[in-house]
Amino acid sequence: MRCAHINPSIAKEQSVKEHLYSVAELAKEFSSKISLAATGELMGMLHDMGKGTRKFDAYIRYCAQNPQDKSLKGQVNHSTAGAKLIYDSFYNTADRLQKFTAQLISLAVCSHHGGLIDCLDLRGRDKYTERMKPDEDILYDEALNYFRSECLETNQLKDLFAKAAEEIKAVITHINQLNSSAGQCWFAYGVLEKYLFSCLIDADRYDTYLFMENKARKEKVNKYALWAELAGILEAKLSSYPQESKINGLRAEISLACRNFARNGSGVYQLAVPTGSGKTLSSLRYALNHAQECDKDRIFYIIPYTTIIDQNAREIKNILGHEEMILEHHSNLIVADDEEEVVNYKLLTERWDSPIILTTMVQFLNTLFNGGTQDVRRLHHLANSVIIFDEIQAIPIKCISMFNSALSFLAGVCQATIILCTATQPLLETTEIPLKLSENPNIISDVYEKFRQFKRVDVIPKLVTGGYSAAALKDFILDRMDQFNSLLVVLNTKNSAREVFNELKAANQGLPEEKQCQVFHLSTNMCPAHRLKALQAMKEQLGCGKVICVSTQLIEAGVNISFECLVRSLAGLDSIAQAAGRCNRHGEKERGDVYIVNLEREDVSKLVDIKKGQECTERVLRDFEDNPESFDRDLLSPQAMARYYKYYFYERRTQMNYNLKGDNRGKSLYEVLAGNKEAAEAFHSRNGRPADLMLKQAFKTAGQEFQAIDENTTGILAPYEEGRDLITLINGECSLGELKRYLKKAQHYSVNLYETDRRKLEQMKGLVWLKDKTILALREGFYDEQMGVNLDRKPLDFCGV
Known part of the structure; x- marks a missing residue:
């Protein structure tokens, strides 16, 4: 043997x-x-x-x-x-x-x-x-x-x-x-x-x-019975929701349309619904009924941001129960108090072998295009599944051609059903390498009418030559607060958010008591526990007193909160629409006001997506001014969004094939994974004959070159509330089991920093290594109770770490 x-x-x-x-x-x-x-x-x-x-x-x-x-x-x-x-x-x-x-x-x-x-x-x-x-x-x-x-x-x-x-x-x-x-x-x-x-x-x-491991193969779940049970639980929950208000009635109509559409066969479909229309539960209703109807193996939720996974997973688990059937998979998750749980979680995330899986767009793209063996191992589980893309507009522009072709394969060859969910549908079917939508792809047949019925805001451009200074924008915001009790400001950069917040905070202190507001700040410089606490405090204050929140884009998706007025720094029209979903979200009044402004010192020169989005939005604003009827007199209408993407995709048409850099400049990853023509020509030139190969792809090189997002970040443990204790505990004497528990908690007190910010903190001696240089922590004095990580603070004399 x-x-x-x-x-x-x-x-x-x-x-x-x-x-x-x-x-x-x-x-x-x-x-x-x-x-x-x-x-x-x-x-x-x-x-x-x-x-x-x-x-x-x-x-x-x-x-x-x-x-x-x-x-x-x-x-x-x-x-x-x-x-x-x-x-x-x-x-x-x-x-x-x-x-x-x-x-x-x-x-x-x-x-x-x-x-x-x-x-x-x-x-x-x-x-x-x-x-x-x-x-x-x-x-x-x-x-x-x-x-x-x-x-x-x-x-x-x-x-x-x-x-x-x-x-x-x-x-x-x-x-x-x-x-x-x-x-x-x-x-x-x-x-x-x-x-x-x-x-x-x-x-x-x-x-x-x-x-x-001396284990028998896990027994297969009776998927048909499971889908039927879960669909029944969801139906009972939905029937208990109040439907008296106009908005709740419209949400119920969309949800019912999703249930009815589930009878259609496998394909590539669009769920184009306004922000705040309840698409998470509506798409889940579709998925459970379609999985039962068409005998699907699993349901995937592909979500752009890890913060939304946490919220959606909580909502789905709270309704459906059966937590053992639902897997959350994203890079920030640290689980398990014992070795067996670690092994089981690792196995589940490597295999995606659960009936319902919530994961990120990055993990999905890695499964398709990353090198090695770990990520690709999951790919075959996408076959015969329901794949729901939440906020599909967040697909990286460089990945569009590869994404479209891969989805066409999954739907056409692997019998997966693909649902593209968003209020701002990108025109993926119109690109050079188009996504092949099914015939009659819209789950909601009367899309234009639904957007009219859901109209809850008026978009008001207030752009000025040269842009607003932070002080001028502060004055603009305070003027609006004479009319409203709550206002959300969404800006493109953390620096802009910090400057405007500081201006408002200082000015607010000089106002008469009856005009003073609670001023909040949100950015990714704050750890999740800090952001959650700020959001909770905001929600408690809304309706009870005057509230202003200054935030970066993080509030635009997956945050169920409603303000009377919104001020949005000029960005892509899709981002403006997402931000508008936080204004008059539940139809509390006839219309909320959404103002588009520009800032003089908001530097987005290195943020190409935002900069190009700004330029295309300005074109749409000019078109709207010339002929508002062609946009149904609504800057957030499907017609306006289609015009925006027509401009945006044309502007970036040469970037959709994933252009390579450095020594491979001039080549695209799409071509490397297709005919690899330049390599074939180089072989022919060197050897005087064509390569005797059917497949010519450079799979290994492509896997090494692929990176779903351009900038890597490093998780830094912050000394915020319980984070202070965790820094001490992790750096002290602790068992492996204790360390795992501490690390599990630490994800709520960690901030992901880009390399430039990390290097700046290192130069300021603001970082310290813990546990034999395995975990980075922020020193006291470099974390602010309102702003989060403080990159401007000078180093102080420290005790302890």
């Missing part, structure tokens, strides 16, 4: 044959969701063929007896043998289908330990063929003899490959029918490769996990 794994805790061995058959069964199951059962089975049978040697058997036994010795890790190449068998047996042929099938399978098999390799790298070097003809001794003949005698005979291999080729033929035919250009087809073939790779990775890792 050749050994694949050894479980030292129970002294049990798993043979190579057992592992291959188990992985083949799992991969077959996963791949069958897109009718590629034989393809998945064959990948599983081949993936660890290289373990069938005496050398690997000795290696695995040595590692089990010497767990502390990591020196031999990775020195035995066992992932190439199975790929080479397919390559040698089926690749060298004039039959393009056979060649294509062989490359799909062999590429997944040879890459299953380090991530998909490049077929051609960006310099035009043939990495695929190089991998299929390794220079090193992989003991191929010995591994092949073991495989043929113990696992799969030659005739069985040929039969299984023939079935796989027929499956691939059907999928390719379908892809070709779905796409209108060769480039889009090749991109889709690349996504197909990633899907198969995901099936293999998850099958391999999951079978290994079950054996090493």
Whole structure:
């Protein structure tokens, strides 16, 4: 017997044959969701063929007896043998289908330990063929003899490959029918490769996990019964909501329309509804009923910001219960008080194997486009699911082409149902690489009428030449406060918010007592616990006294709060519409006032999205002034938003393919993941012949280059309330279990800082390392009770940390 794994805790061995058959069964199951059962089975049978040697058997036994010795890790190449068998047996042929099938399978098999390799790298070097003809001794003949005698005979291999080729033929035919250009087809073939790779990775890792943990496979949930139960719970909850007011009645109409639309088949649809119309629960109502109607496996909520995940997850869990069925997955979440919980959470987040999953746009994009093996492992679970994108307009502009093509694959090939939710629908179907919407894609059929009925604000441009100073904007705000009891100011930068807040705070102190306001500040320089406390204090004060809140954009999405008046710094019309959703949100009065202003010192030169948005909004404002009837006399109407996106997407049309930088300037990630033409031309130029490859994508390079958001941030623990105690506790003597509990709490007292701010604090000696330089904390004196992280404070003399 050749050994694949050894479980030292129970002294049990798993043979190579057992592992291959188990992985083949799992991969077959996963791949069958897109009718590629034989393809998945064959990948599983081949993936660890290289373990069938005496050398690997000795290696695995040595590692089990010497767990502390990591020196031999990775020195035995066992992932190439199975790929080479397919390559040698089926690749060298004039039959393009056979060649294509062989490359799909062999590429997944040879890459299953380090991530998909490049077929051609960006310099035009043939990495695929190089991998299929390794220079090193992989003991191929010995591994092949073991495989043929113990696992799969030659005739069985040929039969299984023939079935796989027929499956691939059907999928390719379908892809070709779905796409209108060769480039889009090749991109889709690349996504197909990633899907198969995901099936293999998850099958391999999951079978290994079950054996090493001595666990049986988790019982499958009766999804139909679960969806029926959860839909019933939600229906009962919705029926208990009051509907007397006009706004609540309109929300009920939208919710009912979502329920009725759930009977339609799988596709790509839009839920275009005004802000404050209850789209979270309406889309959940749709998803639960559609999942039951169309036998879907899971429901995904893809959300742009981690702060909204917390709120939406709480709302959904409070209504549905069944918390064990709902997974929150985002990078900031630290869980578990014991090791088993850590392992279980890690497994769930790597697999996305829960009926309802709430995650971020960053995690979704990483699953599709990041390199390595951890993120892509989740991809196959998107098949046959309901995927709801909340605030779809937040998709990074550079990712639009790749996003559109990937969604078209998920809907067209994987039978996923895609719902694009927002009040400000971007025109994704009009771009160079368009998203293919279903016929009659609008869940709400009378979109224009619903926006008219939901109209709760008047948008009033108040732009001035040169822009307002902080002092002038303060005067403008206080003038409005003679008419209103509450006013929200939303600005584009933290510096602007700080300056205007300080102006208002100082002026407020000099007002007569009857005119004085409670002045609040919100920004991402405040930790979540601080922001939550400020929001709660605001909500308690609203309706009881005069309130002004000065905030950055963080308040625009996922915050259920209502002010009588809004002042919004000039931005994209989509952002202005989102901010307007915090004004007269529940229709407390006939109309709320939304003023658009400009600031003289608000520097957005490095914030390209905001700057371009400002320019396009100004064009719409001019168009509106010339012909308001064409916009239904409403700057937040669907017509106005369509005009805005027409301008915005045209302005940024050259940036949607994910342009690369540095040495790869002039190339796009979309092309690298499609035909990779420049690399193919470089190969031809160097070798005098075309590359003998079907797939030419540079998968590894693309995975390394991909970054969903441009700027990385670092979490800094802040000395705010309980955060002070946590800094002391984490830096003191504590057990591993205690440290995990402290870190779980610390997420509520942490601030994510960009590199420039972090470096500034380091120069000011405002940061200190905790726990052997594993956690960064902010020193006392650098956190303000109103402003959060203070980047202007001079260092003081400190005691303690």
